[in-house]
Amino acid sequence: MHFFxxxxxxxxxxxxxxxxxxxxxxxKWDVYTKVMDASPEAPCKIACNEFVEGSLMDFDAVYNxxxxxxxxxxxxxxxxxxxxxxxxxEGKIVYPPTKALRIIQNKANQKLFYTDNQIPTAPFxxxxxxxxxxxxxxxxGLQLPFVWKSAQFGYDGQGVKVVRTKEDLKDLPxxxxxxxxxxxxxxELAVIVARSPNGETKTYPVVxxxxxxxxxxxxxxxxxxxxxDSVAKKAIEVALKVSKNLQHxxxxxxxxFQTQDDQxxxxxxxxxPHNSGHYSIEASYTNQFEQHIRAILGLPLGKTxxxxxxxxVNLVGKEGYTGDVVYExxxxxxxxxxxxxxxxxxxxxxxxxxxxxxxxxxxxxxxARQMAQxxxxxxxxxxK
Amino acid sequence: MHFFxxxxxxxxxxxxxxxxxxxxxxxKWDVYTKVMDASPEAPCKIACNEFVEGSLMDFDAVYNxxxxxxxxxxxxxxxxxxxxxxxxxEGKIVYPPTKALRIIQNKANQKLFYTDNQIPTAPFxxxxxxxxxxxxxxxxGLQLPFVWKSAQFGYDGQGVKVVRTKEDLKDLPxxxxxxxxxxxxxxELAVIVARSPNGETKTYPVVxxxxxxxxxxxxxxxxxxxxxDSVAKKAIEVALKVSKNLQHxxxxxxxxFQTQDDQxxxxxxxxxPHNSGHYSIEASYTNQFEQHIRAILGLPLGKTxxxxxxxxVNLVGKEGYTGDVVYExxxxxxxxxxxxxxxxxxxxxxxxxxxxxxxxxxxxxxxARQMAQxxxxxxxxxxK
Numbered sequence: 001m002h003f004f005x006x007x008x009x010x011x012x013x014x015x016x017x018x019x020x021x022x023x024x025x026x027x028k029w030d031v032y033t034k035v036m037d038a039s040p041e042a043p044c045k046i047a048c049n050e051f052v053e054g055s056l057m058d059f060d061a062v063y064n065x066x067x068x069x070x071x072x073x074x075x076x077x078x079x080x081x082x083x084x085x086x087x088x089x090e091g092k093i094v095y096p097p098t099k100a101l102r103i104i105q106n107k108a109n110q111k112l113f114y115t116d117n118q119i120p121t122a123p124f125x126x127x128x129x130x131x132x133x134x135x136x137x138x139x140x141g142l143q144l145p146f147v148w149k150s151a152q153f154g155y156d157g158q159g160v161k162v163v164r165t166k167e168d169l170k171d172l173p174x175x176x177x178x179x180x181x182x183x184x185x186x187x188e189l190a191v192i193v194a195r196s197p198n199g200e201t202k203t204y205p206v207v208x209x210x211x212x213x214x215x216x217x218x219x220x221x222x223x224x225x226x227x228x229d230s231v232a233k234k235a236i237e238v239a240l241k242v243s244k245n246l247q248h249x250x251x252x253x254x255x256x257f258q259t260q261d262d263q264x265x266x267x268x269x270x271x272x273p274h275n276s277g278h279y280s281i282e283a284s285y286t287n288q289f290e291q292h293i294r295a296i297l298g299l300p301l302g303k304t305x306x307x308x309x310x311x312x313v314n315l316v317g318k319e320g321y322t323g324d325v326v327y328e329x330x331x332x333x334x335x336x337x338x339x340x341x342x343x344x345x346x347x348x349x350x351x352x353x354x355x356x357x358x359x360x361x362x363x364x365x366x367x368a369r370q371m372a373q374x375x376x377x378x379x380x381x382x383x384k
Numbered sequence: 385m386h387f388f389x390x391x392x393x394x395x396x397x398x399x400x401x402x403x404x405x406x407x408x409x410x411x412k413w414d415v416y417t418k419v420m421d422a423s424p425e426a427p428c429k430i431a432c433n434e435f436v437e438g439s440l441m442d443f444d445a446v447y448n449x450x451x452x453x454x455x456x457x458x459x460x461x462x463x464x465x466x467x468x469x470x471x472x473x474e475g476k477i478v479y480p481p482t483k484a485l486r487i488i489q490n491k492a493n494q495k496l497f498y499t500d501n502q503i504p505t506a507p508f509x510x511x512x513x514x515x516x517x518x519x520x521x522x523x524x525g526l527q528l529p530f531v532w533k534s535a536q537f538g539y540d541g542q543g544v545k546v547v548r549t550k551e552d553l554k555d556l557p558x559x560x561x562x563x564x565x566x567x568x569x570x571x572e573l574a575v576i577v578a579r580s581p582n583g584e585t586k587t588y589p590v591v592x593x594x595x596x597x598x599x600x601x602x603x604x605x606x607x608x609x610x611x612x613d614s615v616a617k618k619a620i621e622v623a624l625k626v627s628k629n630l631q632h633x634x635x636x637x638x639x640x641f642q643t644q645d646d647q648x649x650x651x652x653x654x655x656x657p658h659n660s661g662h663y664s665i666e667a668s669y670t671n672q673f674e675q676h677i678r679a680i681l682g683l684p685l686g687k688t689x690x691x692x693x694x695x696x697v698n699l700v701g702k703e704g705y706t707g708d709v710v711y712e713x714x715x716x717x718x719x720x721x722x723x724x725x726x727x728x729x730x731x732x733x734x735x736x737x738x739x740x741x742x743x744x745x746x747x748x749x750x751x752a753r754q755m756a757q758x759x760x761x762x763x764x765x766x767x768k
Binding site for chain 2: 004006020024027028029030046047048049285286290294299300302303307308324326327330331334335337338340341342343344345347361363
């Protein structure tokens with residue numbers, strides 16, 4: 001059914017900020033949308049045609065929601081896959097496909113997928129429980145330091161910890177996990193790949209990411225990344241290999257490490273619009289949200305090139321402030337050329353909470369990067 | 385009160401397509417919005433925080449609506465000005481100000497305003513009733529042909545007619561009107577001026593408009609207009625003079641004629657986002673909707689320059705088709721680079737009804753213009 005048909009419904013699992021930005025694009029084309037989220041306060045609630053309150057991890061809730069829509073997609077990976085698989089088996093269009101989601105949803109499966117498909121990634125060990133790690137350290141099967149990652153439900157720096165001593169293991173939940181060798185990297189990069197149901201793919205330029213050292217959250221995303229062409233080429237090749245082997249439909253954000261000797265290793269992937277692509281709203285010919293919609297509706301993919309250089313700054317709650325949010329100096333940054341704040345509308349701030357992002361665009365990357373620094377130094381997400 | 389304050393409400397009179405595009409920008413900044421429109425099917429209904437059904441021409445409806453918001457704006461000029469004036473007198477922030485709206489709402493007043501302020505415009509006569517025109521023709525006070533315009537409620541080609549013979553007068557409503565001398569023009573141009581409460585102004589580049597000869601609707605808007613610098617400079621000067629004398633706040637779209645001898649005459653103005661600025665969503669650093677919001681909220685104005693060349697094509701219902709709309713070949717135009725359709729979501733098409741628009745952007749204006757032609761030739765707004 002074409003999305004212009006009067007009965008067409010697009011279903012989105014998850015009603016968060018990514019979903020809200022997806023919904024702007026569906027409005028542009030008057031696509032009828034239905035969203036499910038567990039929270040009656042979900043940001044998507046006022047931007048969709050129909051809203052259903054329900055748990056994304058509940059089989060019945062997801063299954064019944066899916067039955068009522070024509071195309072089902074996600075804005076977050078943590079959804080009930082058994083329900084999605086059943087819908088798929090019954091002929092429902094589910095993008096990304098359940099098979100790809102199942103690989104991605106569990107970080108241990110994701111890592112095994114990379115090694116099975118000869119996709120370069122950091123060496124790792126898999127553990128059924130965190131408590132098994134100590135034995136492995138004792139018998140020499142694993143060396144300190146390493147990166148501990150919970151296999152399930154990792155998001156936004158949650159479920160990831162650098163373990164430098166045995167002591168560091170104490171606070172970790174006793175769950176299925178991986179221990180990944182630390183990568184000595186020059187840069188963290190990302191490539192967004194869009195893929196259609198017919199296998200057509202387009203890649204966005206390689207972006208460079210700078211992380212906040214303490215919060216493990218992206219601080220700047222820079223497009224195009226200031227890297228050598230040969231490195232960019234390799235990054236795109238690796239991202240396309242992941243895409244091809246995953247057989248996803250929609251976007252795939254591939255996070256990569258560029259090592260000191262210019263190897264490209266896959267860190268992890270997300271099968272949806274991603275923080276590393278927010279710059280595209282202001283900088284690209286086709287923004288990542290429109291592109292995801294194009295892909296899952298089987299429409300031709302849009303041009304992924306940039307009109308101008310873009311730098312994205314995440315707006316996170318400042319340390320030491322918890323409570324009703326205030327965006328100090330937002331008027332000052334609105335007075336800088338090419339600066340667009342996006343405010344997510346969360347009423348409460350707390351240290352490092354993601355409250356919004358700001359995109360800075362300019363014909364000249366050096367100017368955009370300088371302006372981003374100024375934005376970062378000027379705006380403060382604090383409490384009253 | 386700053387728009388981030390938890391109790392802040394922005395009120396918008398009119399819930400049509402322009403309002404809907406305004407609302408995308410308020411969502412970006414999480415501005416709380418309340419919209420009033422007479423139609424329960426208004427496009428804005430699903431994109432605002434609060435929706436009120438009510439007539440925009442009804443004193444009580446507008447007054448009560450205005451009392452409940454902190455800043456009141458419009459997306460259409462035909463609103464009850466007495467109610468807005470009362471709100472203004474009571475200290476409510478009303479942008480555009482009622483004084484400017486009163487001048488603009490009545491086309492005879494608008495023309496008098498131009499002559500009073502030495503702003504170049506086509507010569508005209510004012511009539512209390514269309515029936516008085518015949519006398520004026522008989523006694524030689526007026527010559528055929530001329531452009532008849534209803535003083536009130538002109539919109540989208542309604543209320544405007546070229547009168548070439550006395551016969552042409554027969555079908556016209558017997559209302560307050562003007563008879564305007566026909567202008568022998570080379571080009572129709574437009575300049576959008578943004579103006580803050582403190583009098584700061586910024587102008588968008590001069591755009592060139594091509595009208596559909598039969599429907600009297602804009603067919604292409606081209607930014608930047610392919611005109612000489614001296615003409616562009618004069619157009620901007622005239623637009624700024626209108627802006628300064630009107631003392632509006634928010635956007636002012638100034639439609640202009642470039643005559644055969646390169647004079648610039650003001651045709652008419654609109655104190656709000658305008659069809660001639662739709663290209664800005666894809667082409668400009670700050671799109672016109674965000675700019676209107678910035679201005680009326682007293683925020684710094686954004687950069688008005690373009691990232692890339694833009695051409696906008698209006699999507700109007702094809703002649704000979706009335707009924708449930710079909711966008712024939714929309715997938716084909718989605719496959720062209722830099723092409724973004726905007727579909728307004730009207731379910732029924734009829735000849736020349738405005739159903740959406742398509743923006744074409746490219747680094748190169750010649751390519752953008754060629755692509756726009758191709759878009760125009762490809763997509764058809766027809767019925768089932």
